[in-house]
Amino acid sequence: MMSNTNRDEINFKKAALDYHKAEPKGKIEVVPSKPHSSQRDLSLAYSPGVAIPCLEIEKYPETVYDYTGKGNLVAVISNGTAVLGLGDIGAEASKPVMEGKGLLFKIFADINVFDIEIDERDPDKFIDIVKGIAPTFGGINLEDIKAPEAFYIEQRLKEELKIPLMHDDQHGTAIISSAALINASDLAGKQLSDLRILISGAGSAAIACANLYVLLGVKEENITMFDKDGMLIQSRTDLLDLQKRYARAGEQKTLTEAIKGTDMFLGLSIGNVLTPEMLLTMANDPIVFAMANPTPEIDYNVAINTRKDVILATGRSDYPNQVNNVLGFPYIFRGALDVQATGINEAMKLAAVKAIADLAKEPVPEAVMLAYNIKNLNFGREYFIPKPFDNRLITRVSKAVAKAAMDSGIARKPIDDFETYENQLLDRMGRDEKLIRIMQNRARSNPKRVTLGNAEEYNVLKAAQILYEEGIAYPILLGEEKYIRKQMKKFGIEIDVPIIDPASEEQEDKRKEYRQTLWTL
Template sequence: MEEKKNLRRQDALDYHSKGRPGKIEVVTTKETATQRDLSLAYSPGVAEPCLAIAQNPEDVYTYTAKGNLVAVISNGTAVLGLGDIGPEAGKPVMEGKGVLFKIYSDIDVFDIELNTKNVDEFVRTVKILEPTFGGVNLEDIKAPECFEIEDRLRKELKIPVMHDDQHGTAIISGAALLNALEIVGKKISEVRFVISGAGAAAISCTKMYVNLGARKENITMFDKDGTICLERDNIFDIQREFAVEKSISMVDAVKGADVFIGLSAANVLSQDMVRSMGDNPIVFAMANPSPEISYEDATAARPDIIMATGRSDYPNQVNNVLGFPYIFRGALDVRATGINEAMKMAATYALAELAKEPVPDIVTIAYNEKNLSFGRNYIIPKPMDPRLLTKVAPAVAKAAMESGLATQPIEDWEAYEQVLAKRLGQDNQLTRAIVNKAKKDPKKVVFADAESQAVLKAVQQVWDEGICEPILLGNQTKIRQLIKEDRLELEGIQIIDPRSEEAKSLADEFASAFYEKRKRRGISPADAQQFMLRRTYFGAMMVETGKADCLISGLTRNYPDTIRPSLQIIGRREGISKVCGMYILLTKKGPLFLSDTTVNFNPTVEELVEITELTANSVESMGVKPRIALLTYSNFGTADGEDAEKMRKATAILRGKHPDWVVEGEMQAHLAFNTDLVKQQYPFSDLAEEGANVLIFPNLSAANIAYNLLKEVGDLEYIGPVLLGLKKPVHVLQLGSSVREIVNMVAIAVTQAQEIR
C-alpha cells in the first residue's frame, strides 16, 4: 500500500488548536501545595536567592532556570519553505522548535517573535534579554541579515548563540560527507564540489567543508541567477569568499564532479547530470520537501551513488534534529560563553563516529531494518538513536572546555553521561519506534467498531500515515454518513456489513469454518450462522482466514464479550496456556509495562511465570531491555501469605529459567523504583542499580487498580491493553479510548503481525 505523504490541512489545524491552544506550557518544578510552599516560592522566601544572586551573579544558575533555558528567536522572514510570512505566522514553528529541544535534550524554551526587520533593533532586543536565557537559538531569519545578526550577537553576548538554519545542516551534512568519502575512498582535499544554493545554509555548509579539509578552488557555487562569480554585482559580501572568476553552467560544472550539495530547489539536477559526475558520486539533495533530484531518479541514473536527502522516507536523512538539541545541551552543561567552530566540529566528528557503531535494537525496530550498519545507505545516525544525547553533547562540552569557552568544566564524564541518560525517558522514542516500524510494512487491520466517530478518525490517521490498510465492519449507510459529517477522506477503504446480502457468501464461508472448529463444543450450524452476524466473530474469522492480519475491537463492548470470539476462533499460540493483557504507561522516566491487567483473575505460580515471560518477550521485541519486578506486600520474605509466597516462588522459577534476565521479587511497589533504598536495605537485588520497567502483579485486582491509579493521577499517556499469547494480533480497546490511543494500538497490532511468518 502506498503511503499518503500529505497531512490533511484540518488535522494540522485541529492539532494546534485542540485543548490548550499551541504546543507548549509552563509548569512548576517545585512544591506549591501549601502556604509555606508559596511563601518560599515568592514573598518573602524568594528574597534570599535574589540577594545571593545580587552578591554573586553566577548563582543565577543555581537558583533559577536560566541554565536550562534557551530562547528560540525569529522575525519570521524565512520560515521553513514559506518565506517572509511575519513573526505571528512563524510562531507555530518556533513553538515546534521548543518541543524538539525538550523531547530530544530536555532543554526548556521560550519562543520569542520579534516584529522587526531592522538588524540593529533585532540585535539590541536580544542583547537586553541576555539575563533571562542560558542560550539563544536564532531561527528562520533571511539572508544576508542572518549572518550579521548572528555575528554581532556572538561577539556581544556571553552565552551560546547559534543560527540553526546555517549551522545545523552544515554539522550534519559534514558528518555525512566525511563518512561518504571514507566509503568511496576519496580525500576531501582532492574532491570537486558543486554547491546548488548560496543562502545561509549553503554558505555555512561550504565553510564547514572547508574546515574539514575541502579546498576553495575545488568548489563552484550557484544560486538562482547562476554561478557565484566575480563578474556579478548582485552577490553578498559573504558569498564572495566562494566566488569563482567566471560564470559556468551547472551542467558543465557537474561533469566529473565528485560531490553535489543541494540546498536550493526541486529538480535542478537531472539524471544526465548525475551520469556525468565522477566515479562513486556523492549527491546530497537536501531541498525540502522536494529534493534537487528524487532518490529514485538519482539511484537509477548511477548505481554507485551515495545519496542523502532531507526526507525521512529515504536512507541518509540530513535532519537538523541530529544537531541543535545536543549542541546546546553540551554548551549549557559547561556554561559555555558561546558556540565556536571547535564545538561544531566536535559535533560533526561525533555524529560521523556514531554512525560506525553497532545500531541499538530500538533503532532497527523503529526503521524496520534488520541489518542497519555503516555503509552507503547508512552514513549518518537516525534521529531516533537514543545514543545521540550521550555521544554528541559530551563531545561538544569537551570542545568547549578545550577551546576555553567553558566556565563550569565537567570532571566526571561517566557521571555526566549517566545524568544525560536519565534526562530523557524512552516514552516518545518508544511510540515513534512502534509507529515507524508499522509504516515500513503495513498490514490489513479489520475494525469491528467502525460505526464509531473515534474509530473512523483513527482510521483516517492510520490510513494517511500508511500504518495499515483498514477494513471497516458495520452498517455501510451509517459509516458513510459519519465519514461525511466529519469530512473524512476515506474513499476506497473497504466497508463490510456482515448482515448485508453482499457479505452473505463470505459469512456462510466463515460460519462453515467456525462450525468445524466448535462443533464438539456445543455449536450447531444454525448457531454458527448467527455468530457470523456479530462483527467480533466475523472480524476474528477474517484474521483467521488471512483476509486480514489484525483485529481491533472492543470500543463499544465489554472486554470478555470481545476477547471470547478471538480465543474460540484464533486461539492461543502453541505452548501457551494463558493469554494476558499488558498496558504500557509512557512516563517521563521511560515506559512502564504492567501485566496482567485485564484477563487472569488469580493466576497460579506457573501462570505468573508464563505471564512474565510473555510480557518480557513483548518488551524485548520493542527494543527495550526488561527489568522485571514481581510485586506484592512483602519484601524478600518479610511477610508470608498466599500472594507473597506465590510471587516468591514465581521469582525463583524465573531466575532459574532465565539467569540472564533482570528479574526481582517478591517486593513492594515503591522498591521497584527507589534504587537508593534498595541499595541501602537490599544491596543484593538485581534492581539496585536501575529501577524496574516491567511490573508483574499477583492478581487482576491489584494490577487493574495500580494501572488505573497511575494513569489518572499521573495524567499519563498509555497504550493498551496489549493482548499477548494469541496466534494472531487481536486487541480490545477500552471503552472511551481516544483517537490517539486507538492509533497506538493499531501500530502495536501491525508490528506484531510483522513478526508472524
C-alpha cells in the first residue's frame, strides 16, 4: 500500500474530498429488502398489512427480531469529541468517520448501520438520548467519545440496555492488540506472566488494553503506565479511578528510566516518543506496538534498523502487522447479533482474541496475498496479525464470539448447528463466494489425483498446498525433486505429497511408454 511518506499530500487530500463528494453522497444507503413492485406488495409493506406485525410485537416483544430488521441493525453513535487524531471536532464533522464505520460493518460482516451523530457533551443527557433510540437497534457501537466521559457512558449503557454494546475505541483496540501480544510473545519465547510492559498513554484504549492483558495472564504489577503528565504513581492526585489501578508506588520516573529492561512497549499516545536510544535499553526480543496514527511512537524503519530482534506492530496499513480494529468489531457484533446476546462480555472478547491470534498461525490463502500484492506470507515477525481482507475472519471470530455468548449464558437465541451457521456466514459474503464453496465441497466429497507441472514455481506449490490442506484433491508434483524441496523450504510450504521427476532414472520405463503412446496416437 502507499506510504504516507511517499504520497503527494495535496493530491491525496483532493482525492479524499472527491471520493466523498461523488454521487451518490455518503458511503452507506438504505435499500428495500422486500418486494415492492405491486399494489399488493405495498399493502403488505405498509398500511394496512403492516399493522399485523405491529400487534404481534406488542403482544410478544421478542418477535421484533422476526418481523423487523432490528436483529441485523447496529447504531454507530458519536458526539465527535475524540475523532481519530483530529480531537474534538464536533458531532457534524464526525459524520464521515461514522459513515465509514458503517461501510466497514457492511462489507466485512453484512451488518446494516445507521450512523448517529449526537450534538451533546453532557454524559447523562447523551445517555438518555441513546437509551431513547435504543429500541430501533440490535446493537450499539459507541465511537470517538473522549475520556473520561467514555468510561461512564459505556458503563451506564451496558448496565441499562440489554443489547450488544461496545465502545470500539477501547475494546476493539484491546482485542486486536491482545491477539497480537499472544503471538508476539510466542515469537519472543516469553510467557505472558513474565512480561514487563510499559504503556505510553493512559486514556480509554490504554486502560482497556491493560485490563484485557491482565485477563490473559499479564501480572498487573508488571504494567507501568504514562500519560502526558508522567508516570502513573500513587502520590498523584489527578488520576481517574480507572487509572489508579495501574498507579505504582514509589517516585516519579521518566520514560527513559522506566523503559529499561522492559519486554514490551505499547504506544497509544503521540508520535516519536520512543527514541532509538530507549529501544536499545529494552530486553531481548522487545515487543513494540507503536500505534499512534499517522505518526507512530517510533518510525517502523528506524525501529528495525536500531534492533534486528524487535517484534514490531503499528497502527498503519503500509507496514507489516497493522493493529486494525476492523479485524474485530464487525465479527464481534456479527456473532453477538446472531445469538441475540444481551451484551458483549469479557468471555466474548477473549474468544475473539484467541480466534484472531490462532488464525494468524494458519497458512494464508492465495486470495489474501493477491489482495495485498504479497508473494509469500507465513507466521513470523513480519506477520503475526491477520490481514483485514482475510475472509476467514467472519467464520472464525463470529463463531467464537457466538459460542462464548452461549457458554456464558447471555445468548437469547442459541445456535444449534454451527456447521450450518458457518455456511450462513459465508453466504453473506456474496454469490461468488457461495459458488466457489459449492464447487470445493463437491470436490472434497470425492477428491481426485491432480498432477501439477512446473512444481518448482511458487504459485504451483501454493496451489498444491491449498488442494492438500483443504482436502480438495490429491496433488502430485512434477519436476526435479531436489529443487522442488528446496523451493518448498524457501516458501515455508510443508505438505506430504508425491514428487515425480520425469527426467530421473526411475522414470525411464515410463518415458519409453509415453513415447510409444505418443507415436501410436
